Amino acid sequence: MKANTEREIMPLLFATSGLLIPSLYLRAAMICVLGVIIYRIERRLALLVPASPGCVFWFGNFGSYVVGGIGTGLIYDSWNGYGMRYLDGALLYIGLGLVCYIIGMWVATSFVKVDMSWMDITKDIQIKHKGVLILSALFILSVVVSHLYGFSYGDLYGNLVIGAIQSIESLPIILAAIYLMRGGRSKWIVVMLLCSGFMTSIEGISMGYGRGKFLIVFIVCVSVWISLQLWYRIKITTKSKLLIMSSALMLLVLLGFMAQYREIFGSSEDTSRYAKQEALTAANTTFWTPSNVITASLGPIVSRANEVNSLELFGRAESGEYERYGFTYNDLKQTVLAWMPKKYFPEKGEGTGRDIMVEYGFGEGNIPPSLLGDIFRRSGVLGVVCLYFVLGLASTVLAIKLKKSWGSFGIIVSYYFALLCLQFYTMDVDGIFSIFIYRVPSSAVVIYWVLRFSGILAAVPAKSAPTHGRRLNVMKPYTRTRPA
Numbered sequence: 001m002k003a004n005t006e007r008e009i010m011p012l013l014f015a016t017s018g019l020l021i022p023s024l025y026l027r028a029a030m031i032c033v034l035g036v037i038i039y040r041i042e043r044r045l046a047l048l049v050p051a052s053p054g055c056v057f058w059f060g061n062f063g064s065y066v067v068g069g070i071g072t073g074l075i076y077d078s079w080n081g082y083g084m085r086y087l088d089g090a091l092l093y094i095g096l097g098l099v100c101y102i103i104g105m106w107v108a109t110s111f112v113k114v115d116m117s118w119m120d121i122t123k124d125i126q127i128k129h130k131g132v133l134i135l136s137a138l139f140i141l142s143v144v145v146s147h148l149y150g151f152s153y154g155d156l157y158g159n160l161v162i163g164a165i166q167s168i169e170s171l172p173i174i175l176a177a178i179y180l181m182r183g184g185r186s187k188w189i190v191v192m193l194l195c196s197g198f199m200t201s202i203e204g205i206s207m208g209y210g211r212g213k214f215l216i217v218f219i220v221c222v223s224v225w226i227s228l229q230l231w232y233r234i235k236i237t238t239k240s241k242l243l244i245m246s247s248a249l250m251l252l253v254l255l256g257f258m259a260q261y262r263e264i265f266g267s268s269e270d271t272s273r274y275a276k277q278e279a280l281t282a283a284n285t286t287f288w289t290p291s292n293v294i295t296a297s298l299g300p301i302v303s304r305a306n307e308v309n310s311l312e313l314f315g316r317a318e319s320g321e322y323e324r325y326g327f328t329y330n331d332l333k334q335t336v337l338a339w340m341p342k343k344y345f346p347e348k349g350e351g352t353g354r355d356i357m358v359e360y361g362f363g364e365g366n367i368p369p370s371l372l373g374d375i376f377r378r379s380g381v382l383g384v385v386c387l388y389f390v391l392g393l394a395s396t397v398l399a400i401k402l403k404k405s406w407g408s409f410g411i412i413v414s415y416y417f418a419l420l421c422l423q424f425y426t427m428d429v430d431g432i433f434s435i436f437i438y439r440v441p442s443s444a445v446v447i448y449w450v451l452r453f454s455g456i457l458a459a460v461p462a463k464s465a466p467t468h469g470r471r472l473n474v475m476k477p478y479t480r481t482r483p484a
Contacts, residue, residue, distance in 0.1 A: 004044055005106055011037055012102060019095040027091040028066045034098045035062060041105050045396070046116050047403060048231060048414065051223040053395035054105060057421040058098065059219075064370075064425055065094050068305030075299055083308030086315030093318075093372060093381065097388035104392025112397050115404040121231065124408035124458045127179045132192050134454040135172065139165055139196040164446045165199075167439060170220050171447055172196035174415045175456065177224035181232070215301070218251055220419050255301060307426060309362045310370030317377040322360070325378045327429075335430045335437070356428055374428040387429065394436060395421065409457055413444045 011033060018030040038054040049055050069087045073079045079087075142165045176193040184190070197217055222244055229236050316322055356374060357367045375383040395417075402414035417440055424432060451457035 005109075008037055008041065008102075008106075012099060015095070016099050019092055019099075022088065024070065024088050024091065027088070027095055028070060031058075031062060031066060031091065031095050031098065034058065034095060034102065037102055038098070038105070041102065041109075042396075042399075045109060045114050045400065047399050048224075048227040048411070048418070051220075051227040051415055051418050053399050053418045053421045054101065054392070056223070056418050057101070057391070057395070057424050060422045060425040061094050061098065064305050064307060065090055068302050068307070069311070071298065071302030072306040072308075075302060081308075083306075083311035083315070086311050086318070089318060090311055090314055090372060093314075093376070093384050096381075097372070097384045100385050100388040101392035104389040104394075105396045107389075108393045108396035108400070112400050114400055121403075121411045122178050122182075122228070122408050125175070125178055125412075126456055126458055127175055127182075127184065127189065128455075129186070129189060131454040131456040132175075132189050135175075135450060135456065136192045136196045138450060138454070139169075139172070139199045143199055164442075167443050168416065168446055168450070169197055169199070170216075170416060170419050171412070171450065173217055173220040174224050174412060174419075177221045178228065180221075181225050181228040181234075214251060214255060216422070218247065219422065222247075223419075224415055252298070252301070256298070307368060307370050309357065309367050310373040310426070313357070313360060313362065313369055313373035314376050317373065318380075322377050324380060327378060331430050335434045368426040369428050370426050371424060371429065371432065378429065387432075391424070391432070398436075398440075409448060409451065412447060412451070412457075413440070416440075416443065416447065 015030040015033040015037070018033070019027055021027075035055075035058045038058050039049055042052045042054050043049045047053075050059075065087070069084070069090070073084055073087070078084050172193040176190055176197070179189060179193070194217065197220075198213060226236070228234075354366060354368075356369045356377075357363060360377075369377075371387075372384070375387050379386075398417060399414055402410045402417065404410070406413075420435055420439070424435075427435075448457070
């Protein structure tokens, strides 16, 4: 383990040196190098790459700051526009933060025992029609009851029932990936699991909102499926690779078409079926032109991934325009009492991230401050160094512990936590803390209850034991066939 760490030091020093050169594209390239290092570390630790905390966390930052940021600049030629003028500095500090994240991963491996033996990690999961039907009913009925009786997210039912179901909406997608990896052929099971994953936001999607859900579901399903293929040493066939690439292309076109539909229908207050059909017809006419397909598909994705308001918050905080905010007693209350309904906790904000952006005058909508912007307004570069180090340490320890404990249930929760890391870049610091101290434990309880009630989880041993005596050499290419 020590020798492997030493081999990673030189690439890390190279990437750190490259970040200090004031070049937008060079810094983006160094962030890519850091992503490779994170991948190698987590693969060496026998974590479920690429659906592992470090890989997913890096992918979120890369997608927003590199793909979204540089993509926005290239497509819209807005390098000096609102927020974009601070992109170069943001890439520098994101890179330095990821360097500290890697150091935190190294520290974690120095005192946590890593289980490198091969095991059947999904043997306790039984995905059959009856269990999937029960699980789907739980997701669907919770939303239907909310609409029938007019419950909102602020009352007790919304907080404890809708909130609990919404918090684990990635669970059906994880199960779908496991089912597909096992070679499941029932289309009904796949459809029910995917519909369950979409259920809490299906109404918004039908109106042209929540388009990002499609992208997140695709990332969740593909990343979990690939990680299982690698773990079980199943060769990813050319057909599977082509299917993934073609699905990504179709998804890109779909998101572009829905963006065009939203732009046309969004200006109308008429919610009738006829108005929607007219908007769809108009969107179909304007979208399918050679010059519009590419810009209409790529443009909305990069512009949504690029959080320009967050970049503006970061830039103003980094330049000293905002006084250092630090951490307050109210932050502690909002984090510790995040589980309590607003009815019983009137001081509870709409979400500390949203409250921050409203306080600084960035709008009333759901505008996230981003982790980088929030930590800079609090503690500057010292906060970035410390927070990313702690994230690397805590995430790696938690991932290692979950993977080797509680059998298949621990694997499911490990996937759940890793996929939460996809949104870490866009959260505030209080939200990150609440993930570790509240959301993961509470959601783990909900996941266990749902899996046991539906019969999908057969049993949960105290500690998963290797089913084979051989060691798993995770640094070699996975080209072997499925074990008998």
